[in-house]
Amino acid sequence: MLDFPRWKVWAIVLTILAAIVFTLPNFLSEEQAAALPKGVPSQQLNLGLDLRGGSHILLEADPADVRKARLETLEETVRQELRGANGGPIPYQDLSVRDGSVSFTVRNPGDVDRAVETMRALSRPVGQLSAQRDIEVNLADSTRVSVRPSAAGLADETDKAMAQAVEVIRRRIDELGTREPTIIRQGETRIVVQVPGLQNPEALKALIGKTAKLEFKLVDVDADPALAAEGRAPPGSQVVPNAEGGGVLVVKRRALITGDQLIDSQPSYQDGIPVVSFRFDSVGGKRFAKATQENVGKPFAIILDGQVISAPRINEPILGGSGIIQGNFTTESSNELAILLRSGKLPVELTVIEERTVGPDLGADSIRAGAIASVLATLFVALFMIITYGRFGVYSVVALFLNALLVFAVMSALGATLTLPGIAGFVLTIGAAVDANVLINERIREELRKGRAVVASIETGYKEASRTIFDANVTNVIAAVIMFWFGSGPIKGFAVVLTIGIVTSVFTAVTVTRLLVSWWLQSKRPQALLL
Amino acid sequence: MRLLKLIPDNTNIPFLKWRNIAMGLSILLIVGSIALVAIRGLNFGVDFAGGLMMEVRFEKPAQLDDLRTTVNSAGAGAGNLQTFGDPRTVSIRLPLPPGDDAAVQKVVSAVQAKIKADNPDAQFRRVETVSGKVSNELIRDGALAMALAMLGISIYIWFRFEWQFGVGALFALIHDVALTLGFFALTQLEFDLNIVAAILTIIGYSLNDTIVVYDRIRENLRKYRKMGIEEVLNLSINETLSRTIVTSISMMIALGTLVVLGGSVLFGFSVAMLLGIVIGTYSSIFIGAPILMWLGVSPQSFVPSDANDPDAKLKAKLAAERGQV
Numbered sequence: 001m002l003d004f005p006r007w008k009v010w011a012i013v014l015t016i017l018a019a020i021v022f023t024l025p026n027f028l029s030e031e032q033a034a035a036l037p038k039g040v041p042s043q044q045l046n047l048g049l050d051l052r053g054g055s056h057i058l059l060e061a062d063p064a065d066v067r068k069a070r071l072e073t074l075e076e077t078v079r080q081e082l083r084g085a086n087g088g089p090i091p092y093q094d095l096s097v098r099d100g101s102v103s104f105t106v107r108n109p110g111d112v113d114r115a116v117e118t119m120r121a122l123s124r125p126v127g128q129l130s131a132q133r134d135i136e137v138n139l140a141d142s143t144r145v146s147v148r149p150s151a152a153g154l155a156d157e158t159d160k161a162m163a164q165a166v167e168v169i170r171r172r173i174d175e176l177g178t179r180e181p182t183i184i185r186q187g188e189t190r191i192v193v194q195v196p197g198l199q200n201p202e203a204l205k206a207l208i209g210k211t212a213k214l215e216f217k218l219v220d221v222d223a224d225p226a227l228a229a230e231g232r233a234p235p236g237s238q239v240v241p242n243a244e245g246g247g248v249l250v251v252k253r254r255a256l257i258t259g260d261q262l263i264d265s266q267p268s269y270q271d272g273i274p275v276v277s278f279r280f281d282s283v284g285g286k287r288f289a290k291a292t293q294e295n296v297g298k299p300f301a302i303i304l305d306g307q308v309i310s311a312p313r314i315n316e317p318i319l320g321g322s323g324i325i326q327g328n329f330t331t332e333s334s335n336e337l338a339i340l341l342r343s344g345k346l347p348v349e350l351t352v353i354e355e356r357t358v359g360p361d362l363g364a365d366s367i368r369a370g371a372i373a374s375v376l377a378t379l380f381v382a383l384f385m386i387i388t389y390g391r392f393g394v395y396s397v398v399a400l401f402l403n404a405l406l407v408f409a410v411m412s413a414l415g416a417t418l419t420l421p422g423i424a425g426f427v428l429t430i431g432a433a434v435d436a437n438v439l440i441n442e443r444i445r446e447e448l449r450k451g452r453a454v455v456a457s458i459e460t461g462y463k464e465a466s467r468t469i470f471d472a473n474v475t476n477v478i479a480a481v482i483m484f485w486f487g488s489g490p491i492k493g494f495a496v497v498l499t500i501g502i503v504t505s506v507f508t509a510v511t512v513t514r515l516l517v518s519w520w521l522q523s524k525r526p527q528a529l530l531l
Numbered sequence: 532m533r534l535l536k537l538i539p540d541n542t543n544i545p546f547l548k549w550r551n552i553a554m555g556l557s558i559l560l561i562v563g564s565i566a567l568v569a570i571r572g573l574n575f576g577v578d579f580a581g582g583l584m585m586e587v588r589f590e591k592p593a594q595l596d597d598l599r600t601t602v603n604s605a606g607a608g609a610g611n612l613q614t615f616g617d618p619r620t621v622s623i624r625l626p627l628p629p630g631d632d633a634a635v636q637k638v639v640s641a642v643q644a645k646i647k648a649d650n651p652d653a654q655f656r657r658v659e660t661v662s663g664k665v666s667n668e669l670i671r672d673g674a675l676a677m678a679l680a681m682l683g684i685s686i687y688i689w690f691r692f693e694w695q696f697g698v699g700a701l702f703a704l705i706h707d708v709a710l711t712l713g714f715f716a717l718t719q720l721e722f723d724l725n726i727v728a729a730i731l732t733i734i735g736y737s738l739n740d741t742i743v744v745y746d747r748i749r750e751n752l753r754k755y756r757k758m759g760i761e762e763v764l765n766l767s768i769n770e771t772l773s774r775t776i777v778t779s780i781s782m783m784i785a786l787g788t789l790v791v792l793g794g795s796v797l798f799g800f801s802v803a804m805l806l807g808i809v810i811g812t813y814s815s816i817f818i819g820a821p822i823l824m825w826l827g828v829s830p831q832s833f834v835p836s837d838a839n840d841p842d843a844k845l846k847a848k849l850a851a852e853r854g855q856v
Contacts, residue, residue, distance in 0.1 A: 205632055352631075352662075355659065355660045357657065362656035370793065381784050384780065388537075421725055424789060424797050432782060438777045439743065445540075472743060475687060482676050
């Protein structure tokens with residue numbers, strides 16, 4: 001007990017110094033911390049959304065949606081490939097999407113082999129190592145060919161769509177000018193968006209939830225309005241709800257052009273009314289020019305996410321590759337649409353399945369309440385320890401404060417996020433950190449009662465209590481680890497603090513107090529101990 | 532200077548004498564808790580029930596009945612209102628409207644406008660919406676986490692001690708968790724993700740207590756091989772009693788501070804934890820220890836620690852057989 005190896009003393013001192021160094025950046029402003037020279041710890045403790053205020057939004061894509069979109073493009077590709085097949089067009093009939101695959105019947109039985117070859121040439125390998133292809137081509141009967149996207153291909157497609165969706169959302173949120181948004185994929189079909197300190201969460205949701213698929217389609221003027229009202233349209237046309245004037249509009253299925261070729265879009269005014277201007281890239285501009293030239297005098301519909309936002313007449317060919325969209329816009333909604341069009345469409349439809357928004361007032365209140373509770377809890381527990389264990393109580397209080405410092409240091413160094421449950425975890429750690437000291441002190445009391453000498457009692461006390469302390473803390477760590485695995489957001493924060501607190505408290509409560517006790521024993525050589 | 536001693540030295544309280552009464556009481560409480568949870572149910576927050584939740588802060592203590600009328604007049608379904616931590620803060624829960632996010636936004640705006648019209652001072656501090664899909668996942672994950680934590684810890688104890696200790700610990704845990712759930716069913720305090728975190732922590736800390744007692748039982752079983760099991764258990768509990776009480780009080784001091792000063796969001800969490808500490812302390816004395824007796828733990832359950840020779844196990848077995856004859 002008396003001999004405390006020199007290296008151990010140094011290790012303890014160095015640990016404490018390191019803890020101080022890692023805690024210090026928290027007392028600087030963000031700018032000051034960022035200005036620190038390289039090599040100096042500058043990581044600050046992150047505050048969770050529940051403490052600083054902000055929005056947490058969980059979005060989910062429907063894989064069926066990806067499959068549907070894939071089948072639609074595949075149908076179009078198959079059509080083109082059959083027309084432009086090697087050795088002349090292949091006549092076909094009944095090309096349709098059915099049961100998750102695109103199928104068609106080859107008119108001349110002699111063309112079947114060529115059709116299958118053409119389709120097979122479309123397939124691409126999925127990933128770099130696997131032998132899987134993204135589509136499977138089969139003969140349903142002697143003349144019917146089916147082209148089915150494979151499961152691996154669809155998974156790959158979903159994966160790419162989600163990665164792209166993250167990028168699109170990032171662009172949209174950047175437009176809002178908020179700082180430090182967190183946008184991460186979660187699992188296969190989910191995206192978590194966290195934006196701190198937002199004044200207007202509705203604007204955020206309006207931006208990230210919309211697909212923003214823009215299409216220009218010709219209005220089918222020959223369609224029967226009565227049938228359209230029932231939702232029925234002639235072949236090659238479709239019924240689309242009209243956001244502008246209410247009711248529905250029948251448009252051609254094939255789009256003249258889509259928003260994919262847009263390179264810019266800005267909110268603007270025409271005759272004092274908010275409109276949205278747009279500009280195509282050179283290829284899109286040419287297509288737009290050609291389409292408008294061919295259809296002068298006819299009405300066309302501008303469709304956003306399956307809703308007509310306006311259906312103007314093409315008065316003259318639009319050759320410059322740019323134009324404006326009129327609709328029932330307000331200044332805000334025109335700005336919103338411009339942002340959506342600029343940042344591109346989401347490759348897959350996303351729905352909000354969870355949203356948590358905390359106002360900045362509540363966050364500030366929570367921090368204040370948490371800080372007061374932490375400080376007072378520490379003081380009360382310290383007082384209780386001192387009146388219960390006297391000198392040894394003072395040692396455990398020193399350990400308690402060091403523990404608080406270490407928890408902060410480790411969390412700062414890891415760049416961990418402090419949440420409100422995290423603060424609760426901290427307060428709990430304060431109550432629990434003294435447990436190790438209680439175990440040791442009680443054991444020393446027992447040994448003293450048996451009439452053993454001071455040094456021997458202390459020695460036995462530390463030795464016997466250590467095993468119990470280890471066992472008892474392992475169970476806490478098990479609980480904390482499970483919490484970290486299964487918990488979401490704030491609970492994870494709680495588990496992190498708890499785990500760090502448990503580990504550091506064993507160090508401070510056992511090792512550090514032991515050093516203090518050994519110093520005392522060496523300098524005073526006490527014959528009796530009041531405990 | 533005299534130090535505070537909450538527990539006098541060398542107590543000899545016959546805890547085990549009350550084991551039947553304690554066990555009867557505990558089983559009664561467990562059954563009662565399960566019945567309460569089954570009949571009254573837990574007041575699930577949006578995390579688990581799904582739906583929409585708003586936290587509103589007023590300048591004056593809120594009149595819940597008036598406010599309920601106001602909320603219901605927004606036409607978004609029947610609101611479930613309760614004060615939240617303090618009388619000025621109210622949480623309003625509403626079912627999720629069918630449709631997409633725009634529909635949710637409409638409901639939120641409508642309710643907020645109605646409340647604002649009557650109470651210009653109202654502050655909307657928090658809005659949460661959780662879809663049914665997510666809430667089901669949260670329920671599943673929460674239940675799984677609790678079950679896994681209990682099982683994992685019991686298995687750890689089984690490895691470190693003997694199987695009887697693992698079973699005892701598991702039963703003590705089931706006791707603690709059941710009673711905590713029963714408390715939430717009784718008081719209808721909101722049961723959300725934070726409470727699950729609290730219960731997981733209770734699982735960890737209640738075990739902390741049990742382990743300290745078990746550790747001493749193991750030590751004493753090795754030391755006093757001639758002593759009767761009831762005596763050993765009593766001795767062990769008495770020897771660790773001071774520590775049990777001091778630690779529990781220090782935890783209660785910390786948690787009590789949190790209950791009073793921790794703010795509205797942490798209130799349920801702190802109350803659950805505080806209760807858990809009390810139940811956990813009780814269960815490690817009155818549940819964890821007696822079970823060992825019923826499961827037939829005896830000094831022969833442990834290989835003598837002083838003998839390192841390979842025949843120790845055999846000798847212990849022989850000794851056990853001799854004891855039976």
